[in-house]
Amino acid sequence: MQQKGIGITITQHILNQQRENPEATGAFTTLLTELLVAGKVISREVNKAGLVDILGDTGKINVQDEEVQKLDLFANQVIIQRMQHIGQLCCMGSEEDPELIRIPSDYPKGNYILLFDPLDGSSNIDVNISIGTIFGIYRIKDSDHKGNPTIKDVLQPGIEQVAAGYFIYGSSTIMVYTTGKGTGVHGFTLFPSVGEFLLSHKDIRIPSRGKIYSVNESYVHYWDNKTKALIEYFKTRDKETSRPYTARYVGSLVADFHRNLLKGGIFMYPADQKDPKKPTGKLRLMVEANPLAMVAREAGGYASDGHGPILDISPTALHQRVPLYIGSKEDVLLAESFISGKRS
Numbered sequence: 452m453q454q455k456g457i458g459i460t461i462t463q464h465i466l467n468q469q470r471e472n473p474e475a476t477g478a479f480t481t482l483l484t485e486l487l488v489a490g491k492v493i494s495r496e497v498n499k500a501g502l503v504d505i506l507g508d509t510g511k512i513n514v515q516d517e518e519v520q521k522l523d524l525f526a527n528q529v530i531i532q533r534m535q536h537i538g539q540l541c542c543m544g545s546e547e548d549p550e551l552i553r554i555p556s557d558y559p560k561g562n563y564i565l566l567f568d569p570l571d572g573s574s575n576i577d578v579n580i581s582i583g584t585i586f587g588i589y590r591i592k593d594s595d596h597k598g599n600p601t602i603k604d605v606l607q608p609g610i611e612q613v614a615a616g617y618f619i620y621g622s623s624t625i626m627v628y629t630t631g632k633g634t635g636v637h638g639f640t641l642f643p644s645v646g647e648f649l650l651s652h653k654d655i656r657i658p659s660r661g662k663i664y665s666v667n668e669s670y671v672h673y674w675d676n677k678t679k680a681l682i683e684y685f686k687t688r689d690k691e692t693s694r695p696y697t698a699r700y701v702g703s704l705v706a707d708f709h710r711n712l713l714k715g716g717i718f719m720y721p722a723d724q725k726d727p728k729k730p731t732g733k734l735r736l737m738v739e740a741n742p743l744a745m746v747a748r749e750a751g752g753y754a755s756d757g758h759g760p761i762l763d764i765s766p767t768a769l770h771q772r773v774p775l776y777i778g779s780k781e782d783v784l785l786a787e788s789f790i791s792g793k794r795s
């Protein structure tokens with residue numbers, strides 16, 4: 452059951468966790484602390500997005516062939532500029548940058564790798580709907596490489612993440628993260644007048660089964676029959692299994708995921724035939740699926756590509772896309788049984 456914690460700041464929480472781990476050097480604490488500053492800066496900018504000339508397109512197209520809006524670029528720059536100087540990272544990877552982001556030669560390097568989607572749900576910026584930042588943190592396997600890491604050092608399966616989480620800039624700003632290994636998933640809400648994140652959602656557990664399905668159903672004609680059968684299952688009337696489920700789709704992965712994490716349910720972005728260049732769906736393995744998969748798993752949920760765990764996929768490219776089924780464990784296992792053809 453979720454408890455309301457009063458007055459515990461995220462810094463206190465991180466330090467408490469660090470004390471429980473005798474091997475911790477504090478490097479990781481520094482990293483998370485700086486990421487929180489970046490989150491606060493982005494949050495402030497999102498909140499005034501309607502007031503200043505920060506809305507609208509830049510006219511540029513990002514590496515994923517999508518329109519880049521100004522706030523995406525702003526968020527990207529804030530994270531890079533804040534994180535590059537702390538001495539704990541050997542490189543970064545962002546949805547907005549085609550290549551690895553290197554740490555400038557005059558800054559010290561560390562053993563961690565930060566992968567992120569600086570602004571998720573960017574089509575919702577202009578219309579005051581929740582958006583977010585998603586991040587996953589890895590450790591470089593061969594620390595001799597930290598001076599000059601290659602893409603090989605970065606392409607680790609999601610199971611290797613040492614931490615992952617997200618910020619949501621919504622009716623309030625919330626940061627949710629986990630460091631895995633049974634330490635739990637915790638949520639912190641930004642108290643704007645104090646400028647601190649306070650523990651608001653201690654040890655989040657996702658219900659084993661939900662009542663919500665989240666998918667962009669307008670793509671039904673791009674789906675194969677297995678995917679169609681799965682979505683039909685959630686819509687079919689059946690008293691015993693409390694169907695139909697209810698549909699909720701914000702169009703910001705981070706917001707759809709967060710709602711389902713708290714309430715239970717499944718988010719799906721299946722493979723589709725919409726764009727022959729992207730036959731594996733839209734979402735990115737490294738900066739979207741893996742971090743949320745780690746959060747889901749640590750909260751008792753599950754994430755699959757329809758055939759097996761997202762976290763077990765060996766990536767082949769930084770901007771690789773995957774089909775994603777994520778949320779309540781029973782719902783995702785059911786989705787897997789449809790997509791892998793064990794059930795129809």
Ligand code: AHG
Pocket residue numbers: 517546568570571572573574667702703704705733
């Ligand atoms: P981003 O804004 O980082 O490019 O991500 C957008 C993603 C994700 O947030 C959301 O779930 C999905 O796009 C929505 O896509 P559709 O409009 O195709 O449903």
Ligand code: MN
Pocket residue numbers: 568570571572704739
């Ligand atoms: Mn995104």
Ligand code: MN
Pocket residue numbers: 523546568569570571572573
């Ligand atoms: Mn994005």
